[in-house]
Amino acid sequence: MASTIIKQQAAQAAPGKTGTKPQESPSLLRQPRAVWAVVFACIIAFMGLGLVDPILPAIAHKLNASASQVTLLFTSYNAVMAVAMLITGVLSSKLGMKGTLLTGIVIIAVFAALGGASNGIWPLIGLRGGWGLGNALFVATSLTAIVTLSKSGTAKAIILYEAAIGVGISVGPLLGGELGSISWRGPFLGVAGLMVIAFIGLLILMPSAKKTPVLPGARTAAASKPRVSLLDPFRTLKHRSILVLGIGACLYNFGFITLMAYSPFVMGLDEHGLGYVFLGWGVLLALTSVFMAPKLQRKFGTVKSMCAMLFLFGLVLLAMGIWTSTQWVIIAAVIFAGALLGNNNTLITTAVMNAAPVERSTASAAYSFLRFLGAAVAPYLAGKLSEWYNPHVPFIVGAGFVILAVVFILLNRNYVKHVDNAASAH
Structure with missing residues (x-):
């Protein structure tokens, strides 16, 4: 059914008489102003994620906290995001896409600023949870907004979304390293400032719902959309395709977040050095998500390509677990992992958007709920495994989960094999 819906939207996007030469697929860069407004906000928002990464060891030192306590900054953030994903659909239906995006940005800015003013690790952990609430509203709605408003189809819209994430994540650590070298508070206050810029940009550039140019197929779907319920994400999980991808992402995120939250503690670099390492990681993530993932998808299919990237990522984490004390191996592995994660993020997001015949926002919320559960447990578990055993174990356990x-x-491939047919409709 998902394939049928996508084909209908494609036909509506390229009207013409039967037998006439089909129009070329719209360019990735030819988008409505509303799409570019959301993309700009995405870049700023995801810069906030990378800004904090280079200062994790500094926070541990300045606030007299252990590695496991500092990794709770990721745990509280992702745990709140997971739960909040369940209510994003209801809030979005009441506030609209623009209102929900702006609300999320305001919440991020407020809690980031309060985090920069805090003086203890536990208040900071709590404030990061509030930050996660804002990010949940923004992330779930921004993906839906770009896919819904784009003129180039779902696949290219997802590439644009992942590219925005990659640009934000790649630039964020560099800025975070520079601000973190001044004070660990700098990146938190920097996030708050960037969110103000994102708020102004979105407020000015994104039209209201009544003026937003939406594809005919998207407008029809919106008009016939049933009333949104808090139970919708749970009902969506009855679709085995969403459940399989969600559980797969939950397991994969054990490795992904272990790399992000724990690797800074074993690299032995200062804020500047960590910023440059994660800059390289983010650049590869951005490039592969835009240029390589679509080629892999066309040649090998979504599911095969996704499993191949995950398997290679598992091997990279295993290598990090074996050679944890060799600095250059850890640095090279982190940077190379960016290429694998960029490919996988685009592939799995495309699969989710094409997996079940439900509203995209509802599918995204259900999938993200499961995904961020894994991301919530992984960082704290990595820190504790290091304390209980040795620094090698977190990477080895992360590799096992991937x-x-x-x-x-x-x-469970039979439940997700149809996503390749849906993707080919684009």
């Missing part, structure tokens, strides 16, 4: 994600998806 390989388990591959096995789980392959065992």
Whole structure:
């Protein structure tokens, strides 16, 4: 059914008489002003994620906190995001896409600023949870907004979204390293300032709902959309395709967040050095998500390509676990992992958007709920495993979870194989 809907939207986007030469697929860069407004806000928002990464060791030192306590900054953030994803659909239906995006940005700015003013690790952990609430509203709605408003189809819209994430994540650590070298508070206050810029840009550039140019198919779907309920994400999980991808992402995020939250503690670099390492990571993530992932998808299919990237990522984490004390191996592995994660993020997001015949926002909320559950447990578990055993164990455990994600998806492949047919409709 998802494939049928996408084909209908494609036909509406390229009207013409039967038998006439089909129009070329719209360019990725030819988008309505509303799409570019959201993309700009995405770049600023995801800069906030990378800004904090280079200062994790500095926070531990300045606030006399252990590695496991500092990783709770990721745990509280992702745990609140996971739960908040369940209410994003209801809030978005009441506030509209623009209102929900602006609300999320305001919440991020407020809690980031309060975090920069805090003086203890536990208040900072709590404030990061508030930050996660704002990010949940923004992330869930921004993806839906770009896909819904884009003129170039779902696949290219997702590439644009992942590119915005990659640009934000790649630039964020560099800025975070510079601000963090002045004070660990700098990146938190920097996020608050960037959110103000994003708020102004979105307020000015994104039209109101009544003026937003939406594709005919999207407008029809919106008009016939049933009333949004808090139970919708749970009902969506009855679709085995969404459930399989969500559980797979939950397992994969154990490795992904272990790399992000724990690797800064074993690299032995200062704020500047960590900023440059994660800059390289983010650049590869951005480039592969835009240029390589679509080629892999066309040649090998979404599911095969996704499993291949996850398997390679598992091997990278295993190498990090074996050679944890060798600095250059950790640095090279983190940067190279950006290429694998860029490909996988685009592939799995495309799969989710094409997986079930439900509203995209509802599918995204259900999937993200499961995904961020894994992201919430992983950082604290990584810190504790390091304290209980040794610095090698967190990476080895992370690798095990990623390989388990591959096995789980392959065992349930019959439930997700249709996403390749849906993607080919674009």
